[in-house]
Amino acid sequence: MPRITRRALFGTAAGLVLATPALAAFPDRPLRIISGYAPGGLNDIVSRAMAQALTPILGQNVVVENRAGAAGAVGATAAARATPDGHTLWMGIVDTQAIIPTAYRNVQYDPDKDFAPISLVAHFPFGIVVGPSQPGIKDFDQLIAAAKAAPGKFSFASWGIASTSHLAMERVLRAKGVEMLHVPFTSQAPGMQAIMASQVDCMALPAGGAETMIRDGRTRCLAVIAPEQLELIPGVPTVREKGIDLASGLWKAIYAPAKTPPEILAKINAAVRQAMQAPSFIEVVRQQGAKPQPSTPQELAELGRTERAAWGEVVKATGAYVT
Incomplete structure (x- = not known):
């Protein structure tokens, strides 16, 4: 059995003490959800519904920032480079998390390394x-x-x-x-x-x-x-x-920049799951032909990997590469 020294014990305790105020202080200012598309589309609609539902749960205003361009890659890059303190979230979709990384030649972000998965939102x-x-x-x-x-x-x-x-x-x-x-x-x-x-x-x-x-x-x-x-x-x-054996749709999910502290990610995941139970959010999603589908971060990470492989085959078959 490994020996636990007084220094290690008190070092661990001190770490917990230091971590607690940081977590208790989050969020200490308004949050933003970056959407990689222009106002008026589905990503904007769902992002705003999520922001509205999260605001009373987190006790801070949550706003949507539209960063359109390059089929969502502009917004994804901006979200990936944001400060990893939990105050910036990213409404990623299958395009940005699974297709663009396989189709674009010069992608400025890595869907696995640059994002911390929080929860799936829904399939549309x-x-x-x-x-x-x-x-x-x-x-x-x-x-x-x-x-x-x-x-x-x-x-x-x-x-x-x-x-x-x-x-x-x-x-x-x-x-x-x-x-x-x-x-x-x-x-x-x-x-x-x-x-x-x-x-x-x-x-x-x-x-x-x-x-x-x-x-x-x-x-x-x-x-x-x-x-x-x-x-x-x-x-x-x-x-x-x-006569066409195909079912295809659009999934959306919440991410944070990589290196966001785990305790903050856990708090955001709990808040997002609670937000998806809000009647206003459920109604917005229903109007889009879907139902809220909360997930664990691990389930979302696996979805991204699976979808990236599947859509990569479609990109290859169609030659839909972007230089």
């Missing part, structure tokens, strides 16, 4: 919408038939090259032998606006955004890339019902 299924530029297309089969008859004439939007929006749509089109022009935007909201303005024909985007777009009747959701039909958009078939 995708819907495929067609806009007013194609008023005659009423269902998924008509879209595929029209696109096959005119290769390259149709276009689809995404929130960036090698984003989930881009790659999910590419997988659908490739499965049907269809070619379309890809038009990337900096985030979800500009892509949706381009659809409504008839600048682009269609887009794969989270179901909540699809449901919002179809309310005026000019935009239609033709299919959902989900395991089953969604209550949020009733009656819309899955792509599996159309």
